[in-house]
Amino acid sequence: MSGWRAILAVAVAAVIAALPAHAAEIPTDARRSGTTFMSSETKAMQDDDSANPGMLSVLDGEALWNAKAGDAGKACADCHGDGSVSMTGVAARYPALDPALGRPVDLEGRINLCRTRHQQASPFGNESRELLALSAFIGRQSRGQPITAGDDPALAPSVARGHDLFMQRQGQLDLACANCHDDNWDKHLAGSAITQGQPTGYPVYRLEWQSMGSLSRRIRGCMTGVRAQAYDFGSPDMVALELYLMSRAKGMAMETPAVRP
């Protein structure tokens, strides 16, 4: 972050920190996807499948879906069949409970569990091209479907944990997620819209990153921004926060692969 942006961020943070936290959740009918905060040019890029760079990742993911991997010599398609049929609505309900682990895992975690358990292959690295491609391909099959994550009653403790983390002030700037994304989403931070933090389009193609990135990466960016220690990829707290964000967006339409500025 350049010097002036850091100073501005601190100044804005100081103003926000001085405000009382409303702790008021966004009413269901006032929820807005990040798309509605974007310029018309970025929206056009997202809406045109031949201009949306996320679709390149989806194409890669489709190839990986059908490629045999690991000591078991099995492809995703060997168990799950045609991904465009079997994966409809799946990404919309993640993070979901893994019974063997006894805790929720996000979609990236699920893909890597499938690799180690069923393909006997090594897991993909965090934010690797392959992992993002497969999650983009799977996410694409839920485009337009309503988010259902968190419906499982067994997930209630994790949703509650995620909610607590969302409300908890942290980092040197002493900001909670809620201070920006519940209380000030209609304002700007430097030149950028704050947005409500609705995770409708992950993995997204982010123009700032010049690449695809997962929800975990986005959250870690926010946490670094408030000078907090970012949660590790796939850690229980990271997944709980992702799960709370998805349950907070329940019923909103999936947009994967979204484009974000």
Add this chain to the structure above:
Amino acid sequence: MASALVNVPAKAKRGAVIEIKTLMSHIMETGYRRTAAGELVPRDIITSLTCRFNGAEIFRADLFPAIAANPFLSFFTVATESGNFEFEWIGDNGFVATASAAISVE
């Protein structure tokens, strides 16, 4: 794994102006960035896109380091006859990728 998305109208009327859109998967590393250790990241970009229609070149673009990753280029042409568009991207480190698309002109 190079992948391209090419969007050409499948049909067009003779004499119509048509838009052709291309999206190519590439990191477009500028050659000006440094790693945390201070070492220069070597340049790795696409340097040209050529489009041929039925063998004749109709569009060519040179690309440079300031162009964003996954370059999207679109251009217009006039539909004269049915045929095949062939696209070729050439870049650093021997990068070559091709794609093609057919159009039927009535």
